[in-house]
Structure formats: structure tokens, C-alpha cells
Amino acid sequence: MEIRKRGCGAGKGAYGAAKIKKTAGLSREAFLPVSRADMDVRGWDELDVLIITGDAYVDHPSFGHAIIARWLEAHGFRIGIISQPDWRGTADFLRMGRPRLCAMLSAGNLDSMLNRYTAGGKKRREDSYAPGGEAGRRPDRATVVYSNRVRELWGDIPLVIGGVEASLRRLAHYDYWSDGVRRSMLTDSRADLLVYGMGELASLEIARRLSDGESVSSMRDIPGTCWKTHDANAAKDAVPLPSFGEVSSDKTKFAEAFRLSYGENDALRGKRLIQDQGAWLVVQNRPARPLSTGEMDAVYALPYARAWHPDYDAAGGVPALKEVKFSITTHRGCFGECGFCAISSHQGRIIQRRSDESIIKEAELLTRLPDFKGYIHDVGGPTANFTTPQCGDSLRRGACKGRSCLYPRPCGKLRASHEGYIALLRRLRALPRVKKVFIRSGLRYDYILADKKSAFLEELCRWHISGQLKIAPEHVSASVLRYMRKPPREVTEEFLKKYAEINKKLGLKQFLVPYFISAHPGSTLKDAVELAEFIRDSGLHPEQVQDFTPTPGSLSTCIYHTGLDPMTMEKVYVPRGAEERRMQRALLQYWMPENKNYVRKALIKAGRRDLIGRGPKALVD
Structure with a gap:
């Protein structure tokens, strides 16, 4: 351009x-x-x-x-x-x-x-x-x-x-x-x-x-x-x-x-x-048109200093730069449409992609920075593995109105492919001075499973994580996943199985770090208990749990405020009180001593006294 x-x-x-x-x-x-x-x-x-x-x-x-x-x-x-x-x-x-x-x-x-x-x-x-x-x-x-x-x-x-x-x-x-x-x-x-x-x-x-x-x-x-x-x-x-x-x-x-x-x-x-x-x-007015590949390349080729302003040196700099300084944005847009996320309302559902040459040039620039240690921290976008348009129709007439690319199941027209992404990552790994290329942006594992042609998951496990992979099931209850617009529990379980199989094949001991959301619209105490039991049985103990926070522009926020699914106008249960929200959060980290009283109270209220005690299935004594 x-x-x-x-x-x-x-x-x-x-x-x-x-x-x-x-x-x-x-x-x-x-x-x-x-x-x-x-x-x-x-x-x-x-x-x-x-x-x-x-x-x-x-x-x-x-x-x-x-x-x-x-x-x-x-x-x-x-x-x-x-x-x-x-x-x-x-x-x-x-x-x-x-x-x-x-x-x-x-x-x-x-x-x-x-x-x-x-x-x-x-x-x-x-x-x-x-x-x-x-x-x-x-x-x-x-x-x-x-x-x-x-x-x-x-x-x-x-x-x-x-x-x-x-x-x-x-x-x-x-x-x-x-x-x-x-x-x-x-x-x-x-x-x-x-x-x-x-x-x-x-x-x-x-x-x-x-x-x-x-x-x-x-x-x-x-x-x-x-x-x-x-x-x-x-x-x-x-x-x-x-x-x-x-x-x-x-x-x-x-x-x-x-x-x-x-x-x-x-x-x-x-x-x-x-x-x-x-x-x-x-x-x-209607949204701005998607940037062309040439325009995207031009935006990311501008003469950024790639540093905080010198005025901040005395304060020790700006912490947010640490996570992104050696990361590369490959694209914009997300067709995942998670209910709690407003990216589709901000960046849109149409994927806008940089050229591989533009990305390689930026990577080469990063390797010349004086504090580069050999590690590219991330290569991705809002969803790292959405690097190609979801289908040819989206580029001709826009994203489908009233239909989702992935929810409740992948669309028949979805082009689930990681071949271009794999080729790019291989080129990045081959650059002089590059020791490791990580992927830290969110990955949609339902999209990974939908790709039947490439061996992306094996490539990911072999080269692009270091001991652990962050995933975001968010929940497992069908009634909650419906409003989150996330894949069903069976898909999560299938991914866990494949991830374990591939790491065993590669002789690697690598773990999963899950993200879950507590007190999301649609979640009752019964649903929170179901998630706690899944956490117990899967061994995926989350280090952090995110309380659902209603932010402007998202479907979940609309449901939180109205108690209605705006797409169907059906009523939806919304956990609102501080007491219930605290109980739902505690259930997702039931093993922590400070959560025991809330867990016990939640189980009694949910009619699940069978999970209190010292048995192998108990969540709390």
C-alpha cells in the first residue's frame, strides 16, 4: 500500500x-x-x-x-x-x-x-x-x-x-x-x-x-x-x-x-x-470496511519505537508493554462470538490478515532489539488460530446474520484450516536468533478439532508451548454454555483426551491451565456444582477464576441486565446477589481453605450433601 x-x-x-x-x-x-x-x-x-x-x-x-x-x-x-x-x-x-x-x-x-x-x-x-x-x-x-x-x-x-x-x-x-x-x-x-x-x-x-x-x-x-x-x-x-x-x-x-x-x-x-x-x-453508520492485507501490512510497518516513553524510565516503565513487546499480531476480527466477549462488536467477525512477509519482517525487527532473548512471546490475534476467513461467503457478503460459525456446532461451510498458520510458525522458528515461538493468545479448541487435515495440535504441543497450555472451557453445564455460545462439554473432553495422547506420543509432560467463569448468566448453583465435579474429575484445578463482569456491548451483559436472551426473548436465570456469586466462585476452587464455608453452604443449598464428607467424591469435609 x-x-x-x-x-x-x-x-x-x-x-x-x-x-x-x-x-x-x-x-x-x-x-x-x-x-x-x-x-x-x-x-x-x-x-x-x-x-x-x-x-x-x-x-x-x-x-x-x-x-x-x-x-x-x-x-x-x-x-x-x-x-x-x-x-x-x-x-x-x-x-x-x-x-x-x-x-x-x-x-x-x-x-x-x-x-x-x-x-x-x-x-x-x-x-x-x-x-x-x-x-x-x-x-x-x-x-x-x-x-x-x-x-x-x-x-x-x-x-x-x-x-x-x-x-x-x-x-x-x-x-x-x-x-x-x-x-x-x-x-x-x-x-x-x-x-x-x-x-x-x-x-x-x-x-x-x-x-x-x-x-x-x-x-x-x-x-x-x-x-x-x-x-x-x-x-x-x-x-x-x-x-x-x-x-x-x-x-x-x-x-x-x-x-x-x-x-x-x-x-x-x-x-x-x-x-x-x-x-x-x-x-x-455501518462499520468501516475490513482493511486489506496491504493496509494491514502498512499499519504494522509504521516506525514504532516499540518502547515506553523515556519520561517513564524513573517509574520503571509501563508494565503492559512486557506482555506484548515481543509478540506479533497476525490478524484482526473473530468469528467465535463468545457471549461474554465484545470483540465481534468492536473488531467484527471478518478476519483481516497480514501477509506472511509482513509478519516475518516484524519478527526480524524484534530479533534486532537489544533486549531480545530469543523468544517470540505470541503470534496471533483475538483468537490465535482464526488466521483465515471462515468461508468465502464472508468476504463477499459479510458474516451471516442470525447464524454463528461455531455455535452450537461448526457450520458446514466453515473452512477449518491451520495449514497457513503452521507454515508461518515454521518460518518464524527458522529465523536466526529465534530460540522459541510461543502461542499465548486464546485458541479455540473446537476449531482445532474441526480441522481434519492438518496436525496443528501436534505441532502446537511439540514446538509452541512450554510446559503448559492455557485453554478456556469457561464452563461445562449445557445450560450455561448455551448463553456463553461455547462448545458442549463433550468437545472439551475430546480435546483433553487428544491433548494427553499427543503429549504421551511426544514423550512430553505438559499440562493444561483452564479458565472458568463463575456466576455467568444461566448458571444456577446446580450448574456451578456440575462444574466443580468436572474440575475434580478432570484434575484441571484453575489457578484463577474470573467472576463474570458485565461489560458494555456483549450478549451476556444484555442477558445479565434484562434476564432475557435477546435472540429468543426467553427468560434466563441470572445469579445476582453477592452471597450466591461468592458461593459459585468458591465451588470452582473448592480445595482452598478460605472457600470451605461457602462451598459447604452452596452444596447444602443445592441439595448436594452427598458431596460433603471424606469420601473420594467429596468436595469439602
């Missing part, structure tokens, strides 16, 4: 990325400006676009602010970054002055509420996206707070919000932490546009049109954006959703709105949506 310089590539103060001299010590000039002094070094009198983020500035393609900033820079725009500003005043926001075109802001790589609070509502002690892991460096609902500060400073400036927080809160949504329905973040933030999904195409289109003199208020046709209006006739083609007033007072209407919006979340066949928020109507 050719990247053209435009917008600010000429005239006084113009600056090209190629003029930065890279140094072995990664000086400030290897990064985008974060201060007026950095601008002065470049001879800039103003920025074109100011990017504000709730994360520390890490110049790496696993951080959304770095991708958008480098993408705009590569197309000729002067970009500056303000990270984790002090929101209690405006001084930090003024650090580099008013930008010429617009301010673009994001809460960071995570929703700010999820980043700050546990499922139990307690404040987290650490923030891996902050210098030194220090918690409390961003406000609750950071997108709204930052936007209000920008409006205080420059009331008329074009203001664009994006990132995961804005993306998944783009329409009226349930907010777990306030236990209520909130309006679209576009209206709460007073922004002009909201970019949802992966924002390269939309953000570049916005910057270009602003540079050409177009008013932000006229940008009503950009895919992957939401805008607001007072005139319903401005979007006559849009599918109307139940209004904020309806969904906030009627849970059936909330479920209906979710079903309608979920069904149109496709770039190729999706329709525009419109929802009355009260003071405004919010219009959601």
Missing part, C-alpha cells in the same frame, strides 16, 4: 517522520511530541491533531493511541500525544496548545471502569497501563471527563472520541458500575463524532476532510462513525432502535435494541442505526 503525504506536508513548520534520527538509546526524538519543547525541536508552531489517551504513551502497535498517531503521521499530519492528563484541571491539556484541525481522545486500551474496578466494585490496586503500574491515574468514564476538559478549553474545536470505551458505549447501554442504562457516550461527552471499531480508516478520513476545509458537522457519511442530529429525516435509511427512554425503563425494549444492533454490525451487509437519546438522535 502506498502512503501519501498530505495535509501538513508543506509550508512553515512541516515535519516528516523520516527526519527523526533514530538512536540506539531511544531518545525523545524517536517518539511523537508530548510537550512544547518536543514541538520546538521539530520546528512546529502547532499540531494538526492532538491525541489524548488514558494510557501511558507506549509507542507500540498493541496500543491504540500509537497506531492512530503513527497512521496519521505517515499520511503527513503533525501529531502530538497527551497521556494520562491530570483531569482535575486544564493545564495538562494545554501542554501543546490548540491543534489546527481537531482533538481525538480515548480512555485507553480498556474501558476505564473495567480498568479501575473489580467485578465486586473494589478499586484495583494496579494499572498495568500506567507508569510503574500506579493505579488512579485516570478518572472514571475517562472519555467523558477528558472531553469535558477539552470543551472547557476550546468550546468549538472538532472533537472526536474513540477507543474501546467509546466504541462499546456508542448506543444506549447497560453500565454495571451504576447498575443502570446510560445514554450514548457521544451525547454524554459532547463530542462531534464517535469512531467505533478499529479506527484507522475513519480517523484518517476525518483528518483529511478537516484539512480540506470541511466542517465536522457535515461529516455524516463516514463508515465506522456515529454522529448526532435533531432531525430524524437526516438518516431516513437508518433502522430505528427503541429510544433511550424506552430501553432505560423497559428491559424487553433493551433486549430488542440489542438484537437489532447486533444483527447490523457488519461492514458489508449492515445498515445504519438511529436511536433517540432524548436531547439528540444518535446515528450509527
Whole structure:
């Protein structure tokens, strides 16, 4: 893909990325400006676009602010970054002055509420996206707070919000932490546009049109954006959703709105949506088209410093970089559609793949970094082994509406193949200085079993894990798996058997580390006991158990709030009280001394006293 310089590539103060001299010590000039002094070094009198983020500035393609900033820079725009500003005043926001075109802001790589609070509502002690892991460096609902500060400073400036927080809160949504329905973040933030999904195409289109003199208020046709209006006739083609007033007072209407919006979340066949928020109507344009392979390659070839900003050295850096610095993203999109996950609502179900050559070049770059020890930590995406489109139909007409690729069983048209992935991994293993290539991203083992042609599981066990493999059955009860949209118990048991057989064949002693979710919608105490018995019999003792946390944009969150499956409108049992949630969690780690009282109480309440005692099947004495 050719990247053209435009917008600010000429005239006084113009600056090209190629003029930065890279140094072995990664000086400030290897990064985008974060201060007026950095601008002065470049001879800039103003920025074109100011990017504000709730994360520390890490110049790496696993951080959304770095991708958008480098993408705009590569197309000729002067970009500056303000990270984790002090929101209690405006001084930090003024650090580099008013930008010429617009301010673009994001809460960071995570929703700010999820980043700050546990499922139990307690404040987290650490923030891996902050210098030194220090918690409390961003406000609750950071997108709204930052936007209000920008409006205080420059009331008329074009203001664009994006990132995961804005993306998944783009329409009226349930907010777990306030236990209520909130309006679209576009209206709460007073922004002009909201970019949802992966924002390269939309953000570049916005910057270009602003540079050409177009008013932000006229940008009503950009895919992957939401805008607001007072005139319903401005979007006559849009599918109307139940209004904020309806969904906030009627849970059936909330479920209906979710079903309608979920069904149109496709770039190729999706329709525009419109929802009355009260003071405004919010219009959601169809999602941005998937990036081509060439565009994906261009995004990941940008001149990232692949380090945290030097300002954080004294604090010991930014912990989140450790997990991703030597990892490689191969693709975007996920057709797994787990009920509790909102990736399909953010990245979409269509797989967007980088070329093997692009991935190999990045791996070679990693091997030249001074702290590379010979290990590539991960090669994957949202789901590591979804490296090819699910079927030819998805590329022509989009993902199927009302049908899943894997649930309740693999679709007959599914192209379950790991051949390309295996070939790529072999090339990576063969690179000089590479000792080991790990796969740490999630793997769908039902997809592995559906592939009848390649020997991916053997390849995985032989070369790409080190003693243990993380898997995510999440549950085994049929009634819970239904709402999780995960494979049935028999599939999990088949995978466990094959995994054991292959490791025995290879002469390896490698273990499985399972992830389970407690108190998911649909889970009764009886279901939790069934899972505890499975854990007992399989020997898969989880080191960690995740409490179900309702986050905006997911099917499971809709069920949690409404008690309804929005796809069928059937009633669903939802464990809500703190006491029951604690019992369900305790059952999944029944052997821990601190859980015994809760386990005993849960078994009595579930009518399973037979599991109390000292027998071989007992969970607690």
C-alpha cells in the first residue's frame, strides 16, 4: 500500500517522520511530541491533531493511541500525544496548545471502569497501563471527563472520541458500575463524532476532510462513525432502535435494541442505526470496511519505537508493554462470538490478515532489539488460530446474520484450516536468533478439532508451548454454555483426551491451565456444582477464576441486565446477589481453605450433601 503525504506536508513548520534520527538509546526524538519543547525541536508552531489517551504513551502497535498517531503521521499530519492528563484541571491539556484541525481522545486500551474496578466494585490496586503500574491515574468514564476538559478549553474545536470505551458505549447501554442504562457516550461527552471499531480508516478520513476545509458537522457519511442530529429525516435509511427512554425503563425494549444492533454490525451487509437519546438522535453508520492485507501490512510497518516513553524510565516503565513487546499480531476480527466477549462488536467477525512477509519482517525487527532473548512471546490475534476467513461467503457478503460459525456446532461451510498458520510458525522458528515461538493468545479448541487435515495440535504441543497450555472451557453445564455460545462439554473432553495422547506420543509432560467463569448468566448453583465435579474429575484445578463482569456491548451483559436472551426473548436465570456469586466462585476452587464455608453452604443449598464428607467424591469435609 502506498502512503501519501498530505495535509501538513508543506509550508512553515512541516515535519516528516523520516527526519527523526533514530538512536540506539531511544531518545525523545524517536517518539511523537508530548510537550512544547518536543514541538520546538521539530520546528512546529502547532499540531494538526492532538491525541489524548488514558494510557501511558507506549509507542507500540498493541496500543491504540500509537497506531492512530503513527497512521496519521505517515499520511503527513503533525501529531502530538497527551497521556494520562491530570483531569482535575486544564493545564495538562494545554501542554501543546490548540491543534489546527481537531482533538481525538480515548480512555485507553480498556474501558476505564473495567480498568479501575473489580467485578465486586473494589478499586484495583494496579494499572498495568500506567507508569510503574500506579493505579488512579485516570478518572472514571475517562472519555467523558477528558472531553469535558477539552470543551472547557476550546468550546468549538472538532472533537472526536474513540477507543474501546467509546466504541462499546456508542448506543444506549447497560453500565454495571451504576447498575443502570446510560445514554450514548457521544451525547454524554459532547463530542462531534464517535469512531467505533478499529479506527484507522475513519480517523484518517476525518483528518483529511478537516484539512480540506470541511466542517465536522457535515461529516455524516463516514463508515465506522456515529454522529448526532435533531432531525430524524437526516438518516431516513437508518433502522430505528427503541429510544433511550424506552430501553432505560423497559428491559424487553433493551433486549430488542440489542438484537437489532447486533444483527447490523457488519461492514458489508449492515445498515445504519438511529436511536433517540432524548436531547439528540444518535446515528450509527455501518462499520468501516475490513482493511486489506496491504493496509494491514502498512499499519504494522509504521516506525514504532516499540518502547515506553523515556519520561517513564524513573517509574520503571509501563508494565503492559512486557506482555506484548515481543509478540506479533497476525490478524484482526473473530468469528467465535463468545457471549461474554465484545470483540465481534468492536473488531467484527471478518478476519483481516497480514501477509506472511509482513509478519516475518516484524519478527526480524524484534530479533534486532537489544533486549531480545530469543523468544517470540505470541503470534496471533483475538483468537490465535482464526488466521483465515471462515468461508468465502464472508468476504463477499459479510458474516451471516442470525447464524454463528461455531455455535452450537461448526457450520458446514466453515473452512477449518491451520495449514497457513503452521507454515508461518515454521518460518518464524527458522529465523536466526529465534530460540522459541510461543502461542499465548486464546485458541479455540473446537476449531482445532474441526480441522481434519492438518496436525496443528501436534505441532502446537511439540514446538509452541512450554510446559503448559492455557485453554478456556469457561464452563461445562449445557445450560450455561448455551448463553456463553461455547462448545458442549463433550468437545472439551475430546480435546483433553487428544491433548494427553499427543503429549504421551511426544514423550512430553505438559499440562493444561483452564479458565472458568463463575456466576455467568444461566448458571444456577446446580450448574456451578456440575462444574466443580468436572474440575475434580478432570484434575484441571484453575489457578484463577474470573467472576463474570458485565461489560458494555456483549450478549451476556444484555442477558445479565434484562434476564432475557435477546435472540429468543426467553427468560434466563441470572445469579445476582453477592452471597450466591461468592458461593459459585468458591465451588470452582473448592480445595482452598478460605472457600470451605461457602462451598459447604452452596452444596447444602443445592441439595448436594452427598458431596460433603471424606469420601473420594467429596468436595469439602
